[in-house]
Amino acid sequence: MSRLQPNRRQILAGLGATLAAPALVTRVNAAELTLRLHHFLPPVAPMHSKFFEPWAKELSDASNGAIEVxxxxxxxxxxKPPQLADQVRKGITDIAWALPTYTPGRFLVAETMGLPFMVTHAEETSVAVHQLMNEFGGDEFKGMQPLAFWSHDGGKLHMRDGPVRTAADLAGKKIRSPNAGMGDLLSSMGAEPVFFPVTEMVVGLSNGVIDGCCLPYEVVPPFKLQELTSYSCEAAPGARGLYANTNALLMNQRSYEALSDDLRAVIDAHSGIELSRRIGKTFDEFEAVGRGMVEKQGNEIVQIEAAEIAKWADAAQPIYAAWEAKLNDAGHDGAAILARANALLDGQA
Incomplete structure (x- = not known):
């Protein structure tokens, strides 16, 4: 930390006065700067213990203890989870993990990667999401400083009472849908999509309000999903995953801009596209753990054949067309965004 100044404590003592919102940054005995990070999953979730806690320690170490998260x-x-982005923007918290899909129609470029079949694996897709946001995101997160964008692995259909091998198996089933695009696809195949945050899913499965849910395996451990369902149905190898929601790690813009140069440099060095890649890789690891728990439980893992997935992708074409029009109506070049998203997923720089 060669840029640390001898008078850091005097500089930071006045830092709070420069912020428009109260309590964005505070001083404590153990550190000169305290940032609060808010998220929606329980502390037993892998994301909490395997990423957020190590990342917080890295910021502390890199700042010689000046930053505490x-x-x-x-x-x-x-x-509630849909309010996390606004909590960051308003300064209620300094940093938050937010899902754009929880506020449909607000972060349209970010939501694009939540359309059906816009995912390969988490690491690759996370890099694609971040690059897409760099190129087309503009002021979509105005008032917030994005630190990373990432994706989980492709979602699977986790069912209580029977497997899904073809679209016919979805007819009449109530499925917790992760976003509107996937809900439209499920509806086109005869299912009844149900929308609520993942945190409410356990109750829905337990009391029979839903027959299944569409989620990646990484959600299995924190919610004991393997105990609530009996079948997990995944796209065959080589096919794109059913869906993946964009995730965002956001920091309050005023809080970020008020940092001293050296502390801002620490944040910058521990954010950006490489952090997105790292989180995506971590989610790929979470995915393997969750799948292992499903296998250990003795649940049946069903592969949906590539030819069947191709039929589902054809059924999704009207969804892409409607999304392109929605992007256009918001002042974006919808065709360019969708084309670039697909190109990035196909590995084109």
Missing amino acids: QIFPAMQLGG
């Missing part, structure tokens, strides 16, 4: 899981600072 206090992590508040399970919405401990109040509110």
Whole structure:
């Protein structure tokens, strides 16, 4: 930390006065700068222990202890998951993990990667998401400083009472849908999509409100999904995954800009596209763990054949067309965004 200044404590003592929102940055005895990080999953979730806690330690180490990140899981600072982006923007928390799909129609470029079949594996797709946002995201997260964008692995259909091998198996089934695009696809194949945050899924499966859910394996451990379902149905190898939601790690813009140059450099060095790649790789590891738990439970893992997935992808064409029009209506070049998203997923720089 060669850029640390001898008068850091005097500089940081006045830092809070420069912020428009109260309590964005505070000083404590153990560190000169405390940032609060808010997210929606319980502390037993792999993302909490395998990424957020190590990342917080890395920021502390890189700043010689000047930065402390206090992590508040399970919405401990109040509110609901769809409010996390606004909590960052308003300064209720300094950093948050937000899902754009929880506020449909607001972050359209980011939501594009949540359309059906816009995912390969988490690491590759995370890099694609971040690059797409760099190229087309513009002011979509105005008032917030994006630190990383990432994707989980492709979603699977986890069912209570019977497997899904073809679209016919979905007829009449109530499925917790992860976003509107996937809900439209499920509806086109005869299912009844149900929408609520993942945190409410356990109750829905337990009381029979839903017959299944569409989620990646990485969600299995924190919610014991393997105990609530009996079949996990995944796209055959070589086919794109059913869906993947874009995730965003966001920091309050005023908080970020008010940092001293050296502390901002620490944040910058631990964010960006390489952080997105790292989180995606971590999610690929989470995926393997979750799948292993499903296997250990003795649940049946069903592969949906590539030819069947191709039929589903054809059924999704009207969804892409409608999304292109929606992007156009918002002032974007919808065709260019969709083409670039697919090119990035296909490995084109």
